[in-house]
Amino acid sequence: MTTITVENIKKSFGDADILKSVSLDIKDQEFTVLLGPSGCGKSTLLRIIAGLESQDSGIIKIGDRVVSHLPPRERNVAMVFQNYAVFPHMTVFENIAFGLRMKKAPEKKIKENVERTAALMHIDHLLKRYSGQLSGGQRQRVAVARALAVEPDVLLMDEPLSNLDALLRLQMRAELKSVLEASKTTTVYVTHDQVEAMSLADRIAVMNSGRIDQYDVPDEIYSNPATEYVGSFIGNPPMNFISPDYQVGTIPAGATQLGIRPEDFNVSKEARDNYWPITVLTREKLGSHQQLSAELNGQLFRVNIPNEIEIESGNTLYLMPKEDKKRWYTEGGKIIL
């Protein structure tokens, strides 16, 4: 049973409060993604879980063990770094074996584990090479194999795919997903890429300048963003936030914003009752659908519509949000349930 409990972790560097009381309950064998823009404190939180950085206050538990004040090597975690940190002076074999050697594992087990994880990551033919003789993608594989070889309680990854080119990233993402699903290791994975988060995560923690705005399964994050911030960070294009002035029908008490996803509008080319007449500013054909940006009295809309609707910029289109897709937000940007 390897749960991770993060309790009220605070951290500042100088005057800057980087983590403002973060709490997180990560379940056994779950794959959690910390998602947020660059600089929001994801790496700092991950490094505090790893023990590479110390918290100002708060508690980290791995399983039932409080590890907040233990050095990294006593936490039984493994980590994959953004720039891989594959030791240049050791062969691939020695890199993967490093953690086991440190634990003084018997030679037979070292050999077994190295060979197994190398095969899993398809680098078994590279074991004698040095990292200077590997491509970025291969180094990445070595870093993952090194982490898996120690059979850690917890696997931590900090933007492991961000240094790979787009195509390789897609391929590695799929591969990582299947490898990690099979390994059943509790994993915390940091990324700023929402697509990566959506495709890999069992659960996503969306971070907003030192806080976790929402921690939930990807579907919930997408369809019920807990805050305006989450709605506008996730989805491409993001959720529309519309002033209730445009709204007909009942508005829940305290609501100041209507949140609606670009694909959740009823669309018509002719005027209809309660439909908003919007002016199309730009249209982009994206293959599966077309994406419009449009405007009504200064309020900007992003709308995804089917390819069949013929429309040009400058035209007027009539919109109505689908009733069951409407989400309401308070003045402070919190969802009203």
Added chain:
Amino acid sequence: MNKKYYPYVLIAPSVLFLLLFFVYPFLEVFVQAFTSSDGQVGFSNFENIFTDYNFLPSLKNTLLLALVVVPVQLCMAIGMSLMISKMKKGRDTVLYILTIPLGVSDLAAGIIWLAILDQNGFLNSFLFSIGIIDQPESWLNYQNPIIIFAAVVVAEIWRATAILLVILVSGIGLIPKEYYEAAEIFGANSWVRLWKVTLPLLRPSLQTALILRTLLAFEVFAVVMLLGGSNMPVLMGETFNWAFNYQDTGAASAYAVVILALSIVFTLFYLRVLRVPKGARI
């Protein structure tokens, strides 16, 4: 003029200067070393110096001095550079202070240490004033070769450790911190990190530092001359003696060639032992 010639044109004066004032005298030394006084080409100069009663002691002293001084300085420099690299504030100041002796010529260093260790020196006055000795002692005389040797060792360590230090500090600065973090995560304590990460990744800097320092150790002269005089002959001192006291440039050149040969042997040794395999660089 074509732009691609610029670097060559601009570097040309330095190259010419070196050819004129370094390579030419260098070749001249070789010619003299292998030319006997009657103009014959051969090894007579070497026979002369090898059979001289001072040759073996000077070779022994030089090698012994390098063997003691260089490893001690290396360990000190590694320790100091590790500490300096961990400093967040004031590290430049500390580094400047530690490198002050580098700005002092070896002759001046010898004079400083002579002023300390001399019969009327600071050490004697100090020990006398706190009552440990009853009268000033003459440490640096021929009856105490070990004390002379130790004094030279101390002076050399004081004078030239900073050369190793600056090279190692910059070398450590080149090692990305992720390697230490990875090692830490995968179970290495700080001692293991030093041996398995820092030192292996520092090999290129260690190589440079050791070659530089060892070659300088073979040229040790002024400090030894001041503290030991004729009681502690070294290769460079003998070269000086043959050139200026015995007026025998052939023999002096032969000494110079011996020092050069030693330097080459040790350089090759370091290049070999601290070699970084292809593809294993940072």
